[in-house]
Amino acid sequence: MPAKFASKVEGxxxxxxxxxxxxxxxxxxxxxxLIAHLGMSGRMTLHDAAxxxxxxxxxxxxxxxxxxxxxxxxxxxARRFGLMLLVADEALPKHKFFKGLGPEPLDETxxxxxxxxxxxxxxxxxKAALLDQKTLVGVGNIYACEALFLAGISPRRSAxxxxxxxxxxxxxxxxxxLLRSIDDGGSSLRDHVQPGGELGYFQTRFNVYDRAGxxxxxxxxxxxVRRLVxxxxxxxxxxxxxx
DNA sequence: ACGCCCACCTGGAGGC
DNA sequence: TGCCTCCAGGTGGGCG
Numbered sequence: 001m002p003a004k005f006a007s008k009v010e011g012x013x014x015x016x017x018x019x020x021x022x023x024x025x026x027x028x029x030x031x032x033x034l035i036a037h038l039g040m041s042g043r044m045t046l047h048d049a050a051x052x053x054x055x056x057x058x059x060x061x062x063x064x065x066x067x068x069x070x071x072x073x074x075x076x077x078a079r080r081f082g083l084m085l086l087v088a089d090e091a092l093p094k095h096k097f098f099k100g101l102g103p104e105p106l107d108e109t110x111x112x113x114x115x116x117x118x119x120x121x122x123x124x125x126x127k128a129a130l131l132d133q134k135t136l137v138g139v140g141n142i143y144a145c146e147a148l149f150l151a152g153i154s155p156r157r158s159a160x161x162x163x164x165x166x167x168x169x170x171x172x173x174x175x176x177x178l179l180r181s182i183d184d185g186g187s188s189l190r191d192h193v194q195p196g197g198e199l200g201y202f203q204t205r206f207n208v209y210d211r212a213g214x215x216x217x218x219x220x221x222x223x224x225v226r227r228l229v230x231x232x233x234x235x236x237x238x239x240x241x242x243x
Numbered sequence: 244a245c246g247c248c249c250a251c252c253t254g255g256a257g258g259c
Numbered sequence: 260t261g262c263c264t265c266c267a268g269g270t271g272g273g274c275g
Contacts (some may be wrong), residue, residue, distance in 0.1 A: 022269075035265065039252080060253085079252050081269060097269085124246060132246095133270080140268050190255080209268095229269055232248065234266085 003122045021137035032086050039081030047072045102136040105174050112168030119159040127155035127207040127233040142209045144235045147173040154242045155235045208236040
């Protein structure tokens with residue numbers, strides 16, 4: 001870990017841990033916040049003294065926090081798309097990471113009309129709009145695909161046409177997918193693990209994601225799941241069930 | 244302002 | 260075994 005960064009956090013106490021979008025906000029006792037993002041391959045794991053001793057550092061353990069009683073928090077990120085950054089609290093709301101971010105999907109006030117309003121006038125495909133964190137935050141490639149499938153909405157559909165009942169249904173499925181995945185400890189495709197190192201198992205419940213060529217799970221549908229590329233990202237969907 | 248495309252970086256899987 | 264290509268949970272920036 002860079003010495004300069006280490007000296008800035010050494011001896012600090014964590015007051016609270018919050019989250020905005022996919023950024024973790026670790027509030028320190030000196031008026032600074034440590035922003036952390038896991039990117040694609042990042043993980044943060046917690047080790048007690050025995051576990052820390054038994055597991056030597058991995059080459060991708062880029063940041064290691066020694067906390068109380070020999071415990072460690074390790075930030076491991078093979079692809080280094082993640083980030084850690086110290087920002088003064090007063091500068092946080094103005095930071096470029098947070099400017100223009102859309103609403104939190106699990107917020108009670110996020111409903112069909114709220115989503116439709118964010119999509120109004122936008123010609124990009126609904127799939128691309130869902131990945132765009134200024135539409136709403138927290139939805140990535142897996143959950144965009146899964147929510148669209150459950151809502152019966154084609155990923156190619158022009159974003160502005162998702163309104164009314166359709167928008168309400170999509171909001172419902174977004175919330176459902178996120179809550180179920182949280183319940184299952186996330187989706188462990190390759191790198192994701194929970195803080196204790198346990199795998200998530202929401203991936204066992206995917207209807208379409210990473211299932212190209214496999215039968216659509218809708219009873220009686222008979223079509224196979226298809227893959228297409230939108231805005232450079234893989235989209236998985238059923239052409240019969242999603243319109 | 245919007246929508247698209249690329250870069251960032253490493254590693255795993257599959258083909259030959 | 261090795262080498263090559265393709266693909267991967269995200270996002271900021273630059274382009275037309």
